[in-house]
Amino acid sequence: MSKFWSRTAREAKPYIPGEQPNESQIIKLNTNENPYPPSPNTLEAMKEVVNEGLRKYPTPTVDSLKRVIANREGVNSEQVFVGNGSDEVLAFAFQAFFEANEAIKFPSVTYSFYPVYANLYGIPYQAVTLNDDFTIDVEAMKQSIGGVIFPNPNAPTGLALRLYQVEEILQGNPNNVVIVDEAYVEFGAESAVELVEQYPNLLVTKTLSKSHALAGIRVGYAIGQEDLIEGLERIKNSFNSYTINSVSLAGAETALSDDAYYRETLERVINTRVWFKQSLEELGFEVLDSKANFLFVKPTGVEAEWLYLTLKERGFYIRYFDKPEVRGYVRISIGTDEEMERLLNEISNLLNSDC
Ligand SMILES: Cc1ncc(COP(=O)(O)O)c(C=O)c1O
Structure with a gap:
């Protein structure tokens, strides 16, 4: 707070964007970016x-x-x-x-x-x-x-x-x-x-x-x-x-x-979403029927916030919203097949370990 701020600046409640980490090893599935490059x-x-x-x-x-x-x-x-x-x-x-x-x-x-x-x-x-x-x-x-x-x-x-x-x-x-x-x-x-x-x-x-x-x-x-x-x-x-x-x-x-290039990348993202959703369901997670490039997921056996924080420690960024209606859920952007396979492995390991 500064004495120089206008009332508008004082009363603003700015949006908090998803994190944009710089490290290249991080698998970034938190802001719904497209995993494929522009044409x-x-x-x-x-x-x-x-x-x-x-x-x-x-x-x-x-x-x-x-x-x-x-x-x-x-x-x-x-x-x-x-x-x-x-x-x-x-x-x-x-x-x-x-x-x-x-x-x-x-x-x-x-x-x-x-x-x-x-x-x-x-x-x-x-x-x-x-x-x-x-x-x-x-x-x-x-x-x-x-x-x-x-x-x-x-x-x-x-x-x-x-x-x-x-x-x-x-x-x-x-x-x-x-x-x-x-x-x-x-x-x-x-x-x-x-x-x-x-x-x-x-x-x-x-x-x-x-x-x-x-x-x-x-x-x-x-x-x-x-x-x-x-x-x-x-x-x-x-x-x-x-x-x-x-x-x-x-x-x-x-x-x-x-168009042809982007149509193909859209198809790839959709195909990945389909198999990844099914794989999460096989782990017992509840997954909403997304028509977007992300999935809204209710984990079972672990708390959503714990999953978000633990995955982050291990280099996987997903999104968790600390709001009453959605506290049980995480949002996961769809990445490449390889990224999603690695995430799935990590989640399976977490569920199977005595964490
Ligand atoms: C629902 C929705 N609308 C709009 C936007 C804004 O997108 P951009 O400003 O990148 O066009 C986003 C970004 O995440 C979004 O999720």
């Missing part, structure tokens, strides 16, 4: 722009990246907004569409950045309790006062709503914006982008951080009808004209045009 074309495109041209500002309107995204998503460029990671897109969306005196709704177990933004902007919220099976309570997400946000698939559960359920939430909130955060959609859930034409209150956000193995370049985007996108542009241009740097622009454009 060679993507890396080449970024290297090409690292030249004297960097003395210039990047394009503030990111028109050509918007065209690539529009083409991929089957919308027009005016329906696309690009941000410095989808976190930034979400932060702008909270400012553009939610009000300080109108409570928004999001699930009680969800991406922990939502309450952070709400707190920062003074937006009240109602954390909607999940169903007993950890699915989002669709009925309870209707009739919000100020708006709705949820990830699909949800994090950290990995459970996805079907498209008709997302549509029910949209219909149940006709006068408020519903943000569907599709950070993990490419790993097996249904995207709501096809509903954008029909629902003026829908904003879908996506990121290149997970599906395109580009968490390091910070590019995310939103799809919505033109007036929602204009609202986001108004906030962005009141904050920073050049949110996307030239290197990220080149990488994102190439990655989104390099």
Whole structure:
């Protein structure tokens, strides 16, 4: 605390990101990164722009990246907004569409950045309790006062709503914006982008951080009808004209045009998730039916927190959330087959030893 801090700085409750250890021997399965590298074309495109041209500002309107995204998503460029990671897109969306005196709704177990933004902007919220099976309570997400946000698939559960359920939430909130955060959609859930034409209150956000193995370049985007996108542009241009740097622009454009490569890596992650889930179940663990690149796991025979701490000591980083509803669970990102085999061995050894 400093006497120089504004009230906003004093009252902020910042998000605590997963650890980013530097040691290369660590098997890092705690922040849902893609275990495979970006495509060679993507890396080449970024290297090409690292030249004297960097003395210039990047394009503030990111028109050509918007065209690539529009083409991929089957919308027009005016329906696309690009941000410095989808976190930034979400932060702008909270400012553009939610009000300080109108409570928004999001699930009680969800991406922990939502309450952070709400707190920062003074937006009240109602954390909607999940169903007993950890699915989002669709009925309870209707009739919000100020708006709705949820990830699909949800994090950290990995459970996805079907498209008709997302549509029910949209219909149940006709006068408020519903943000569907599709950070993990490419790993097996249904995207709501096809509903954008029909629902003026829908904003879908996506990121290149997970599906395109580009968490390091910070590019995310939103799809919505033109007036929602204009609202986001108004906030962005009141904050920073050049949110996307030239290197990220080149990488994102190439990655989104390099579909075959990324489709293959997505398949590999999904296949690993399937066998790893089954192997954990064979150990007696309870594993939710994830459509994302991570699994939400309830260990049996050992405490979740103990498992998290013990694995960390042994060089395996997974995620544990010290919150009442999920204290019995850990979240494990899907790595390569080799990484998951080593983790499985370590867990089996721990269960078999007298620890
Ligand atoms: C549900 C969800 N939404 C959004 C993000 C933000 O991703 P990024 O800012 O890397 O695009 C994350 C990151 O972990 C996430 O889990």
